Amino acid sequence: MNRFVALATGGGEAAGLAPPTPAAGVAVTLLAGILVFLAALAAALGLSAARVAGEWSGPEAAAATLFVMASDEAAVEAQARAALDVLRTAPGVLSVRLIELDEQRALLAPWLGSEVALDGLPLPLLIEVEADRDALDRTALEARLAAGAPGAVFDDHAAWRAPLVAASRRMGLASVAILGALAAALAAALALAAGASVAANGAAVATLRLVGARDRLIGAAFARPLLLRAAAGAALGGVAAIVLLLLMPARGAGDTLGLGMRPSGWEWVAILLVPPAGLAIAWAAGALAVRRALRRWS
Amino acid sequence: MIEFEQVGFSYGARTVLSDVTLALEPGSLSFLAGRSGAGKTTFLRLCHLDLAPDRGVVRFWGRSISPRDRDGVADLRKAIGVVPQDPGFLEHLTLLENVALPLRVAGLGVAGRSEDLRALLDWVDLADRADAFPAELSGGERQRAALARAVILSPEAILADEPTGAADRDMAARLIGLLVELNRMGKTVLVATHDPDLMRAVAGRVEARVLRLEGGRVAAIEPAEAGAA
Numbered sequence: 001m002n003r004f005v006a007l008a009t010g011g012g013e014a015a016g017l018a019p020p021t022p023a024a025g026v027a028v029t030l031l032a033g034i035l036v037f038l039a040a041l042a043a044a045l046g047l048s049a050a051r052v053a054g055e056w057s058g059p060e061a062a063a064a065t066l067f068v069m070a071s072d073e074a075a076v077e078a079q080a081r082a083a084l085d086v087l088r089t090a091p092g093v094l095s096v097r098l099i100e101l102d103e104q105r106a107l108l109a110p111w112l113g114s115e116v117a118l119d120g121l122p123l124p125l126l127i128e129v130e131a132d133r134d135a136l137d138r139t140a141l142e143a144r145l146a147a148g149a150p151g152a153v154f155d156d157h158a159a160w161r162a163p164l165v166a167a168s169r170r171m172g173l174a175s176v177a178i179l180g181a182l183a184a185a186l187a188a189a190l191a192l193a194a195g196a197s198v199a200a201n202g203a204a205v206a207t208l209r210l211v212g213a214r215d216r217l218i219g220a221a222f223a224r225p226l227l228l229r230a231a232a233g234a235a236l237g238g239v240a241a242i243v244l245l246l247l248m249p250a251r252g253a254g255d256t257l258g259l260g261m262r263p264s265g266w267e268w269v270a271i272l273l274v275p276p277a278g279l280a281i282a283w284a285a286g287a288l289a290v291r292r293a294l295r296r297w298s
Numbered sequence: 299m300i301e302f303e304q305v306g307f308s309y310g311a312r313t314v315l316s317d318v319t320l321a322l323e324p325g326s327l328s329f330l331a332g333r334s335g336a337g338k339t340t341f342l343r344l345c346h347l348d349l350a351p352d353r354g355v356v357r358f359w360g361r362s363i364s365p366r367d368r369d370g371v372a373d374l375r376k377a378i379g380v381v382p383q384d385p386g387f388l389e390h391l392t393l394l395e396n397v398a399l400p401l402r403v404a405g406l407g408v409a410g411r412s413e414d415l416r417a418l419l420d421w422v423d424l425a426d427r428a429d430a431f432p433a434e435l436s437g438g439e440r441q442r443a444a445l446a447r448a449v450i451l452s453p454e455a456i457l458a459d460e461p462t463g464a465a466d467r468d469m470a471a472r473l474i475g476l477l478v479e480l481n482r483m484g485k486t487v488l489v490a491t492h493d494p495d496l497m498r499a500v501a502g503r504v505e506a507r508v509l510r511l512e513g514g515r516v517a518a519i520e521p522a523e524a525g526a527a
């Protein structure tokens with residue numbers, strides 16, 4: 001790590017050559033910390049949104065439900081049999097499963113609460129359908145169901161999935177835009193601090209040039225302390241973001257909508273890359289600003 | 299080693315040097331004399347490309363260096379030690395660290411050189427001030443520190459701009475003695491001064507010449523004995 005910092009900041013020769021600027025250093029640490037903290041959270045939000053959009057539009061979206069409603073129990077049974085015959089012979093339907101009333105009541109219980117008498121509710125007969133979306137001809141299936149089981153309604157969940165997928169994708173795009181804005185803010189802050197540091201220390205620049213310092217060394221001398229301050233800020237911001245994300249709900253069995261924001265697996269790697277990425281942006285912006293400032297001094 | 303060929307320089311509309319042609323020979327000691335505003339400092343700044351000539355060419359060891367070649371200019375300054383009229387120091391570093399600055403800049407490092415550095419400070423009578431900061435030094439001490447810094451890389455040429463301007467008589471004698479010592483070691487020395495006492499102090503000790511600047515030109519080149527008269 002020390003070796004990397006030495007390489008990135010111009011080596012040990014540059015250390016301590018620039019006059020210290022404690023006030024600017026504290027501001028850079030604070031700013032880098034806040035921006036990296038926000039960037040890590042934006043990245044986590046973006047990853048979470050992408051995961052949700054993927055889950056709601058992926059293979060699980062192939063699940064559908066068939067509702068059978070009729071005036072009496074015998075009619076329901078007759079229509080259910082007819083519907084099952086249609087489904088079992090329909091191209092693209094992979095499997096069908098009758099959902100028992102007890103299972104339906106168990107699914108409803110968390111939503112309706114324990115005070116509602118579920119036994120008295122008129123529940124439709126439900127058939128869970130797993131389908132291959134590409135092979136399934138929904139129009140043909142609905143036509144056959146209308147002929148054989150007029151009380152059956154085929155629902156592939158598209159009506160409620162589509163807006164949720166769209167919203168998740170928009171949230172993902174928004175987090176990318178936020179990341180870009182934060183990166184630009186960090187670059188601008190470092191460029192400003194580095195340029196101001198050179199401008200405020202013209203005498204030191206002149207002295208370094210007098211003794212034969214190359215612009216690369218002078219640039220490193222002025223960018224190095226700011227980069228080290230930014231690194232400290234980025235580390236603090238990164239740690240704070242990780243702690244906060246660990247406190248977020250994880251994606252689990254009870255998370256039916258996939259809203260658990262805590263990253264998992266490779267997502268942690270992506271989050272951990274945010275501080276070094278911020279540092280790379282800070283280094284590039286600082287070095288560029290110093291080089292520009294030195295050219296103005298030539 | 300440093301050659302001026304028809305060199306001219308102006309600050310805006312005010313021409314300071316025009317059509318200057320001369321050469322500083324290796325191992326020579328020269329005084330650059332002239333009234334205040336005659337262009338002595340400008341001449342010295344052209345000698346280490348702190349300024350670029352408006353007209354003509356300045357050659358260093360036979361080659362000209364473009365001012366846009368920043369690395370080339372930086373490397374040239376490692377071969378030419380400069381004692382400016384107002385010696386700039388890094389105020390947050392100690393005297394020892396300032397004197398060692400060219401070593402760090404040249405990538406040579408200072409580790410294992412503390413004895414050499416102490417000896418150099420001893421040579422300019424500043425050994426007991428090694429840990430002082432520039433703001434704590436007197437004018438004469440700053441000039442001697444600048445001289446130590448100028449010679450630490452053993453450059454082939456040393457340029458000094460009014461080196462005794464801030465020094466009393468004894469200190470001025472000590473400083474000029476150091477410059478003569480350097481010249482005896484084979485270094486090329488160019489001293490800008492308007493002080494005839496300085497030339498007088500050198501006359502007879504080493505072979506020296508006076509380059510007299512007038513009207514933006516080198517009006518006369520004469521031995522130090524004559525120049526001091």
